[in-house]
Amino acid sequence: MKFIFPLITVIFLGTALTSSIEARQQKLNQKQQMSSSPDSVEYLTSPETTSMNLPFSEAVRVGNMLYLSGVLGNIPGKKQLVSGGIKAETKQTMENIKRILERHGSSLSQIVKCKMMLADMNDWNAMNEVYLTYFSASRLPARSALGASGLALNARVEIECIATVK
Structure with a gap:
């Protein structure tokens, strides 16, 4: 039981960090597409x-x-x-x-x-x-x-x- 809570915390933080990095990358990609878009x-x-x-x-x-x-x-x-x-x-x-x-x-x-x-x-x-x-x-x-x-x-x-x- 002592090992389960730290393990869950590590998994949760790792997932949150990965989601944050993916969200930032997605925003960066959108910004780059807008600046080179023929519609910008x-x-x-x-x-x-x-x-x-x-x-x-x-x-x-x-x-x-x-x-x-x-x-x-x-x-x-x-x-x-x-x-x-x-x-x-x-x-x-x-x-x-x-x-x-x-x-x-x-x-x-x-x-x-x-x-x-x-x-x-x-x-x-x-x-x-x-x-x-x-x-x-x-x-x-x-x-x-x-x-x-x-x-x-x-x-x-x-x-x-x-x-x-x-």
């Missing part, structure tokens, strides 16, 4: 963009896809465009896109689609000249473009991108 959605921002009090996320991640909001050629963290016209704005826009992508686990080489919005379609060639320096000729993203009657901050160009995440 993350609304992403950074101090750089939240400091400007803008009413949108800089990017949204859905599964392994990253959707960037439209990006301007502004000085990072400020509602002020770089000076120098369409070429300078396009260069700054692409640098801003590069920074946002890298901050959220992607890169320029993982962009699959861009939408170009131009205040003046006559700027098309000058914008392309700069834009193309950011990609290899064999890996150009799909792209569309449209002329806009006005862009935020009186920008000449705004670019919206979709990329995969590493």
Whole structure:
């Protein structure tokens, strides 16, 4: 009889410990599945963009896809465009896109689609000249473009991108 109660206690504690470990592992597995699930959605921002009090996320991640909001050629963290016209704005826009992508686990080489919005379609060639320096000729993203009657901050160009995440 003296040996039965300690034995029962050991069996009970061992079962409880095993159940606790299994429950933790199950929660961890669920968490991992959610983070890699194609249905998981993350609304992403950074101090750089939240400091400007803008009413949108800089990017949204859905599964392994990253959707960037439209990006301007502004000085990072400020509602002020770089000076120098369409070429300078396009260069700054692409640098801003590069920074946002890298901050959220992607890169320029993982962009699959861009939408170009131009205040003046006559700027098309000058914008392309700069834009193309950011990609290899064999890996150009799909792209569309449209002329806009006005862009935020009186920008000449705004670019919206979709990329995969590493």
